[in-house]
Amino acid sequence: MEPVTEATDLLKLDRQVCFALSIASRSVIGLYRPLLQPMGLTHPQYLVMLALWESEPLSVKELGELLQLDPGTLSPLLKRLEALGYVHRERNSHDERTLAVTLTPVGRRLRAEAEKIPPAIVARLGMDIEELEHLHTSLMRLIAATQRS
Template sequence: MTDAPRLHSPRLNRQLCFAMYSASRAATAAYRPMLEELGLTYPQYLVMLVLWEEQPRSVGELGEELGLDSGTLSPLLKRLESLGFVERRRSAADERRVEVFLTDAGTALSTGAAGIPQRLAEAAGLSGAELDRLRESLNRLTAALQSSR
């Protein structure tokens, strides 16, 4: 047996999956104090981002856009409703469909959240162009991996 390192053994620091996992954890940690100012968790912030873009959205649409199943999304929505930021209502056109609406407080919260992307960019120490390229690369990677399943 030799003490030389194996040439073909995988190395943690060379794994794309670990780099993405580490970056995701670091980004979530960077968001935490900013979102605490708004009274939101990171998953709640993601739901609010979708609703600030367009509302109402059905629970199914939210789940699809965020990649969350109803078992994960329902407690998020329940908490956001208890905080007074959203309201869930059955659709008048289809009783099976539950639509999610922003309340006035939820709409107002978007003003406080407006500066978060810039604050994160500053924390990351990357230019806007660098962040755009990174996001585009990650979106392409996600799409490619999802289509390969």
Template sequence: MADDLLKLDNQVCFSLVTAARNVVGIYRPVLAPLGLTHPQYLVMLALWERAPRSLSHLATALAMEPATLSPLVKRLETQGLVDRMRRPEDERVLDITLTDAGRELRARAERVPEQIMALTGMTVADLEALRDALAPFAGPRDSARDQ
């Protein structure tokens, strides 16, 4: 066999994990002026698309466990970017909505993609192709409306 199939550099899983870690590192200095970590940025992106969302629907959209997402949302609430509210008709459901400050932050975040492209040297087409190539590994997306 010309190449060892168990060689670390031949592993897709290793390439994906390394790339993910490096991409998050690229985002760190871009998101710092916004006061956001990368996971918090993902939460805000989902809420800028549609808010309010229940914690469980938000977790599904972000491919996270609600128990992992809950502390992120609490920190965003402490920062004044989101509010958490129990639904009056069903107190088991926790809705997450944007505050005025959270909505206003979106305008500042609109520069993030162009900054990431500048730092990586990638074009919109390059990023779209990469995203599409990774789609089979990303799993299903939450496209249903919150109820």
């Protein structure tokens, strides 16, 4: 057996994909915090709003699938967004078991303010769009690979 060296040590912290992803995730989400704070949103709430700005109404189940969140995590997010006056939840008149989530007029208007966020994040990252798109593609491939396992 060969001795473990700096170049061959598979357990070195700085070689771990999980470590790099963890630090990158916390760091990037940290860049969003001051931009979302004036809107009263946390990053997970922002993701819910993004999904609804793209397509509404959505059932809680559809939102959970889109955001890959379980109902126990999603429900408090929706309650808080409803308390802020950004969304409305109501039972589907055709199927009482389904809870539909729609944007309120205030929630729809918030989109204009949120449109300033992506360019601000790009500026804060100091990376060009092509590099960020390549990173996004790689991350989506990684996500798909983990879901096949």
